[in-house]
Amino acid sequence: MEVGKVKRVAGPLVQATGLKASMYDLVLVGEEGLMSEVIGISGNKYIIQVYEDTGGVRPGEPVKETGAPLVAQLGPGILTQIYDGIQRPLPMLAAASGDFISRGLFVDGIDHKKKWEFKPTAKKGDVLKPGQAFGEVQEQLLIKHKIMVPPKHKGGAIKEIYAGNFNVDETIAVLEDGSKLTMMHKWPVRQARPVTKKLAPTIPLRTGQRVVDGFFSLAKGGTAAIPGGFGTGKTVMQQTLSKWADVDIVIYVGCGERGNEMADVLHEFPELQDPKTGRPLMERSIVYANTSNMPVAAREASIYTGMTTAEYYRDMGYDCMMTADSTSRWAEAMREMGSRLEEMPGEEGYPAYLGARLADFYERAGRAEVLNGGQGSISVVGAVSPPGGDFTEPVTQNTLRMVKVFWALDSKLTQRRHFPSINWLDSYSLYDQILEPWFIENVSPDWNKNKRRAMNILQENAELEEIVMLVGSDALPEDQQITLEVARMIINFWLAQSAFHPVDTFCPYKKQFDLLAAILKYRDYAFEAVQKGISVAEINSVPSKDALAKVRLEAEYEPILAKILAQMDVEFKALK
Amino acid sequence: MTKEYKTITEISGPLIFVEKTEPVGYMELVEIRTGGEMKRGQVLDSSDDIVVIQVFEGTGGLSKDTAVSFTGDVIKMPLSPSIVGRVLSGSGKPRDGGPEIVPEVLRDIAGAAINPASRGKPRSFIQTGISTIDGTNTLVRGQKLPIFSGAGLPHNDLALQIARQAKALGEAESFAVIFCAMGITNEEAQHFLADFERTGALERAVVFLNLADDPAVERILTPRLGLTTAEYLAFDLDMHVLIIYTDMTNYCESLRQMGAAREEVPGRRGYPGYMYTDLACQYERAGIIKGRKGSITQFPILTMPGDDITHPIPDLSGYITEGQIIVSRELHRKGIYPPVDIRPSLSRLMNSGIGKGHTREDHRAVSDQLYAYYAEGNDLRGLAAIVGKEALSERDKLVLEFADKFEKRFVNQGRDEDRSIFDTLQIGWDLLADLPEAMLTRIDDKYIKAYHPKYAASAAKK
Numbered sequence A: 001m002e003v004g005k006v007k008r009v010a011g012p013l014v015q016a017t018g019l020k021a022s023m024y025d026l027v028l029v030g031e032e033g034l035m036s037e038v039i040g041i042s043g044n045k046y047i048i049q050v051y052e053d054t055g056g057v058r059p060g061e062p063v064k065e066t067g068a069p070l071v072a073q074l075g076p077g078i079l080t081q082i083y084d085g086i087q088r089p090l091p092m093l094a095a096a097s098g099d100f101i102s103r104g105l106f107v108d109g110i111d112h113k114k115k116w117e118f119k120p121t122a123k124k125g126d127v128l129k130p131g132q133a134f135g136e137v138q139e140q141l142l143i144k145h146k147i148m149v150p151p152k153h154k155g156g157a158i159k160e161i162y163a164g165n166f167n168v169d170e171t172i173a174v175l176e177d178g179s180k181l182t183m184m185h186k187w188p189v190r191q192a193r194p195v196t197k198k199l200a201p202t203i204p205l206r207t208g209q210r211v212v213d214g215f216f217s218l219a220k221g222g223t224a225a226i227p228g229g230f231g232t233g234k235t236v237m238q239q240t241l242s243k244w245a246d247v248d249i250v251i252y253v254g255c256g257e258r259g260n261e262m263a264d265v266l267h268e269f270p271e272l273q274d275p276k277t278g279r280p281l282m283e284r285s286i287v288y289a290n291t292s293n294m295p296v297a298a299r300e301a302s303i304y305t306g307m308t309t310a311e312y313y314r315d316m317g318y319d320c321m322m323t324a325d326s327t328s329r330w331a332e333a334m335r336e337m338g339s340r341l342e343e344m345p346g347e348e349g350y351p352a353y354l355g356a357r358l359a360d361f362y363e364r365a366g367r368a369e370v371l372n373g374g375q376g377s378i379s380v381v382g383a384v385s386p387p388g389g390d391f392t393e394p395v396t397q398n399t400l401r402m403v404k405v406f407w408a409l410d411s412k413l414t415q416r417r418h419f420p421s422i423n424w425l426d427s428y429s430l431y432d433q434i435l436e437p438w439f440i441e442n443v444s445p446d447w448n449k450n451k452r453r454a455m456n457i458l459q460e461n462a463e464l465e466e467i468v469m470l471v472g473s474d475a476l477p478e479d480q481q482i483t484l485e486v487a488r489m490i491i492n493f494w495l496a497q498s499a500f501h502p503v504d505t506f507c508p509y510k511k512q513f514d515l516l517a518a519i520l521k522y523r524d525y526a527f528e529a530v531q532k533g534i535s536v537a538e539i540n541s542v543p544s545k546d547a548l549a550k551v552r553l554e555a556e557y558e559p560i561l562a563k564i565l566a567q568m569d570v571e572f573k574a575l576k
Numbered sequence B: 001m002t003k004e005y006k007t008i009t010e011i012s013g014p015l016i017f018v019e020k021t022e023p024v025g026y027m028e029l030v031e032i033r034t035g036g037e038m039k040r041g042q043v044l045d046s047s048d049d050i051v052v053i054q055v056f057e058g059t060g061g062l063s064k065d066t067a068v069s070f071t072g073d074v075i076k077m078p079l080s081p082s083i084v085g086r087v088l089s090g091s092g093k094p095r096d097g098g099p100e101i102v103p104e105v106l107r108d109i110a111g112a113a114i115n116p117a118s119r120g121k122p123r124s125f126i127q128t129g130i131s132t133i134d135g136t137n138t139l140v141r142g143q144k145l146p147i148f149s150g151a152g153l154p155h156n157d158l159a160l161q162i163a164r165q166a167k168a169l170g171e172a173e174s175f176a177v178i179f180c181a182m183g184i185t186n187e188e189a190q191h192f193l194a195d196f197e198r199t200g201a202l203e204r205a206v207v208f209l210n211l212a213d214d215p216a217v218e219r220i221l222t223p224r225l226g227l228t229t230a231e232y233l234a235f236d237l238d239m240h241v242l243i244i245y246t247d248m249t250n251y252c253e254s255l256r257q258m259g260a261a262r263e264e265v266p267g268r269r270g271y272p273g274y275m276y277t278d279l280a281c282q283y284e285r286a287g288i289i290k291g292r293k294g295s296i297t298q299f300p301i302l303t304m305p306g307d308d309i310t311h312p313i314p315d316l317s318g319y320i321t322e323g324q325i326i327v328s329r330e331l332h333r334k335g336i337y338p339p340v341d342i343r344p345s346l347s348r349l350m351n352s353g354i355g356k357g358h359t360r361e362d363h364r365a366v367s368d369q370l371y372a373y374y375a376e377g378n379d380l381r382g383l384a385a386i387v388g389k390e391a392l393s394e395r396d397k398l399v400l401e402f403a404d405k406f407e408k409r410f411v412n413q414g415r416d417e418d419r420s421i422f423d424t425l426q427i428g429w430d431l432l433a434d435l436p437e438a439m440l441t442r443i444d445d446k447y448i449k450a451y452h453p454k455y456a457a458s459a460a461k462k
């Protein structure tokens, strides 16, 4: 392996000569051996991005080749980990260098000493294909980790296979051609892992968020973008989805965001119990924390590292969800490196390949038939942080070309403390049609009908509000005044949902449906009453209407709601 | 000591280009001697034969045969407990006539990132005595909460009032205030110093002053020096540190100037593409660390150019900090102090610092309800201006009145008025009590029964 020399250092970018490395190979820069990656070769000049701070690095210092690209270590022991952008476990870094991250530390992505009990699921003589599982490890109490032939390994007949306790480097199977298999393999993070076949997303991802499930639903294996100015609720939404989405594995990537937010995740995930199993969320999570003040090159890598681990668990047949907060910081990392490379900038200084990189990333999501047989999925939710909250900027626009669900955050709603601040007129889900049959079959035949009705009311409301701004609401015909009131109910009693309320943070499908149906029932009664000539003031002051406001906060809401609806029957009958 | 070079090949704005033979480290501290004066600089680009250096004290007076020597080390700040009580320049030199700091430790001013896994969760409530902060945008220890203001608004008074009144409930702990001035006027600086002196705060403060007529490049150092000092006081000496720095806008202008001098591809509105990362490297130096006693809480102040919150400086700051307190020109014109507009203001760490065990169980609900009707009332003002108050429905009239009263009684308070959180919540309830109970849709019934003035008397008896 060659040892080259640093020629120039400017920020996170180093130029070196005397190397033979390939593009995207990992190299170690300087006396301290800083983890770095080759990102450009021109003549004998190598351009290298350094994943660590370069302060003090001098021309003339050595650059060592490693002969391999940046890889993730894949094997048991990934779950519950907290990594930086290049899969270094943060607690290990803390053990090595204290509370502040220092440089030049090399730490394995998974523990190589720990023994795991390996249970073969294949036997001597079985012929293994690439990607096929041949055994398993109980990685967490409820999560079995399938041990698979690496996708690029050609496989073959098993000559020997051992049950027992092994670490990830020990041989657990030998194939006829003499190749040895262990519980770990490495995978270059910038490369998508292969699947047999991509499948259409036909099953909704249940999130327990009314505006999401009820209006703009995401499918398992689907992609969603959540753009919004600062403080509009991207992070809270991603954390809430991580907590409640019905997936097996959660990959939470904090990409260039706040340290205190990561502390929050690291604090909450271990404590938060899965309502079904009572087990902590952390047991089925992988967290990446490459905060805004950590090196930008590692921030750029974190998205790929995160995705690679997501794909690995998908390959075992799990439903995974990866949230990336924020893809804009990732794009900015690209821009920063690009401008230091003096590349020809595209729109707003972003590199011309921004769109292609975003596309490659979202393409790695999806539901698929995996090499091992069976199905797995990766749903991706990417936060986008547009400058000035303006969605016409390149990252938002390029993302919208790729993703199927758009949750548009609206700072006007934020200012009113309406959460989630997802604008109900601008947002959309292209999975709408595909998922409709599922909801009809599994929740209610009226699911879609009610959803359309509610959306129409809100649409009409928006039009009416413009008129109200000119003439006041009292000048409107009575039925339109009712529509305004019903819209207000849908917005305040149903769309609004506090992520921090112990009950309301998660709303099951049935409850979502029942609450909306109750509001629509009020609407029908109110319209009927208007026809009969009853005044709007009288209609709006029926006590059962106000009672609907807080049903969402009740865990055992059914008897309460039933009582309110019965009361509504009585109250409207009494209106004369 | 390395050798001295007299090989400046180019001087361009704040930058000098120097030819040299020995290897020089990126970010290395450089000493530049001209006449009797010593200027300092930092290496921004280092290659085999030439280095680019930014000169903090400005390149005025430098010529091609000025002597340049490389120190072989990055910039470090001398620190010892005796730094508390000192007034230093924006580059860390004594400005109070006192001696140089005799260092117990030297710390790299770039500061390493706190390992996210080592961070503690900020959750201790800090009472500032200001209702719009404590009640609706609560501050916690370890938070970075900037004040977004505009030229001519009383953000300095607000910052001083916070510095004076801020306390944790029920504990006496060692704390310090660090004040970093970047490009503010001498008059503003005197205003701060006089107040520190009046209240005795100077004894537990460290002041860094880079004034409007001091070199602009020096401003790039000032917050780094302040934050390095903060880390030392917080994590070596176990102190709770409150750091106020003003004005971040001037700091960002210096960054832009440096970027232009280096002929970098500019980002939005001419600011460097790495400004987000650069600002993050300052703002992220707030927080608490598991197992250590101290904390760093940041109050950066920035004036929004043209009062425009979408300008890159407030915009990028807002994306990094944990909320923002917005000082509003409109409220200021109405004569309301502090003119904090709570609608666009936010404290993201509020949730972990309020509620049972921190402030009071009804805090979140009261705050949400106040927000909702204040925002709605504000919207209705526009409508009322067009159609007249009379055309509003009864409900809307109530909401409109609520917004007015909210500004006069909740937002408005004296410059020396130090309200307890319970006073603040009480004012909130008194305002809400003027609305029909059915309108309090964001408040759980159990809190209404316990704290609504209508029931409070009987609830208290129980």
Ligand SMILES: Nc1ncnc2c1ncn2[C@@H]1O[C@H](COP(=O)(O)OP(=O)(O)OP(=O)(O)O)[C@@H](O)[C@H]1O
Pocket: A228, A229, A230, A231, A232, A233, A234, A235, A236, A237, A257, A385, A419, A420, A421, A497, A498, A499, A500, B318, B319, B320, B346, B347, B348, B349
């Ligand atoms: N669903 C919700 N329920 C209650 N409060 C919420 C909700 N969503 C957001 N908030 C409030 O809004 C604040 C800001 O949200 P969040 O931190 O998610 O914004 P963001 O879009 O990630 O901002 P940034 O881009 O600056 O990171 C939160 O601290 C919280 O107070």
Ligand SMILES: [Mg+2]
Pocket: A234, A235, A236, A257, A325
């Ligand atoms: Mg966020």
